[in-house]
Amino acid sequence: MNKASIIMTQKASIFTKILAIFLVALLFLAACSNSVEDQAKKERSSFQHQNINQNSASNQLSGSILLWHDETINQDHAQQTVRNYQQINPDVNIVIEIVPKDELLKRFLQQFRSGLSPNIVLVDYNLMFEFIRINSLMAIDPKIIDLGDILPAALAQVTYEGKVYGIPGAIFTQVLCYNKNTINKDKLPKNLDDILNQAKAGYTFGMSSNFQDTFWGIQIFGGKVFDNQGRFALKPGSWASWMTWLQSAKNLPNIILSSSIAALEKSFIQGNLDYFVCDAASIFNLKKTLVKDNLGVTLLPGGPEHPAGPLLYSKVLVIPNNFSPRQTAITLDFARFITNKQQQQRGAIDVGSFIPPNKTIRLDRRLFPIQATLEEQARNAVAIPLRDIPKAEIIFPIGETLYQQVLEGTISPKEGGEQLLKISRQALQEKL
Structure with missing residues (x-):
């Protein structure tokens, strides 16, 4: 081998070694980069998790709700429903005030005008029209409370001029x-x-x-x-x-x-x-x-x-429109809870004297014959919108x-x- 060939061979060997060192360095840097990225992902995940926990804590409901209803409502069931809600929301204090049926409308109108109305009222649906006349009720947003499963007859008893002003809680006949x-x-x-x-x-x-x-x-x-x-x-x-x-x-x-x-x-x-x-x-x-x-x-x-x-009538929950957004949010959460399918079904079983407004609720006729009779009678009842x-x-x-x-x-x-x-x-x- 001549001198020129030896020199060329040595240069190729040196170049190969340099290339190998360069590739090793690249692999090392890539590994470091992946390690850093993995660590960053872990840190971001941990940070997001902390934020979720902090947001959940900050969204914990707290406050007070004053609920009015008349003497025809089953007291034991009302109190039990409140306790069920407070197990989930222990920082929400709920006060129930029983107002005589023949005084409820007059007292509500007086309290509303003075700015001291209750946060939520369970009332016979026919009284709603008087509440609407003085523009005292909040319209229910279907995006906040889903009314898609409510019986049409009950929904017609809370709807006026295209707006829903109440949430059916129970149906009677x-x-x-x-x-x-x-x-x-x-x-x-x-x-x-x-x-x-x-x-x-x-x-x-x-x-x-x-x-x-x-x-x-x-x-x-x-x-x-x-x-x-x-x-x-x-x-x-x-x-x-x-x-x-x-x-x-x-x-x-x-x-x-x-x-x-x-x-x-x-x-x-x-x-x-x-x-x-x-x-x-x-x-x-x-x-x-x-x-x-x-x-x-x-x-x-x-x-x-x-x-x-026979006439068919609904007991409905109505929410006055003169409260702050925060107070209204608490009241809506309570209303959504006590009218959900599970609570309606539990009430129908425990009380056994009303028809659940939720049309998807089915009770076994053999176990609940009175409830089945009420539902059958309601099919031919007259519901005045x-x-x-x-x-x-x-x-x-x-x-x-x-x-x-x-x-x-x-x-x-x-x-x-x-x-x-x-x-x-x-x-x-x-x-x-």
Whole structure:
């Protein structure tokens, strides 16, 4: 090998060594870079985790809520629901104030105007219209509280001019209560004739005697007060036929029509009535006071073509609009909790005297027969939407006056039906 070749070989060897050293250095730097990046990722992850914990801690709800409801609400269930919520939110203090039903509207209006209203109110839905008139209620944002599973009839009772002003908490209607100690299940009345026949056979019936509480019989004769567009659509003949039946029933000694629902309930509890047209809201008390689980509940008797149509009404949660965003957020969280599916189902089981507004709740009929009867009755019940409450407030007092005149014999059922139609239409034109 000549000298030039040796020199070239040595240079190639040196270049190869330098290249190898350079590659090793690159690999080392890459490894260091990966190690640093991994450490940075770990630090970022740790930092983010700390931030999440800090945010969770900072978002822990704290504050106070004043809840109003009337005396018809089950106190034990209300207190238990509050305790359930406070287990999750121990820093939220909830005070319940029971306001007499006949004072609630007046007191709320006074307190709202003075800036001292409660944070949330559980109220009969028909009172909502008065709250809306003075612009006192917050509209419920469907993005905050999902109302997609609420029964359409209940949703219509909290909706006005396209906005939702309340959250349905419970639904009620009328059913026929009976004493299982004296009535066999296979002999329950299916129609109005059965009531008359059983009364003649010695069984006793009690029902509240006023236009609203006997509303359930109008549908049996094919009548309805409003059509689907909310127009007054009562047929005078349907109400007249129902009043004719009530007149004949009143003359039987074992059928008692009374203006005092409390007296009827007491008589039923004492065993003096075999049947009692009761509101679902009274069922819990009846179950507690009747001995040996003697309370039975069945559908109201219907007719050959139409079922009974009792009124259906909702108890709803409404939130005044005069509080700070922070206070409103706490109240909304509480409202969302007590109306969620789990709480509604628990309430339906524990109380057993209302229909859950959530249409996805299903209770086994074999285990909860009273609840199943309420739900079945509700399918044929008459739910007056919130939009039609002003019309009902005009028509029902007129109906009450004529109802009493017919039962007293001052006017005939036919005359009463004709006057109800004429006077109601005139009043609606004048006042709306």
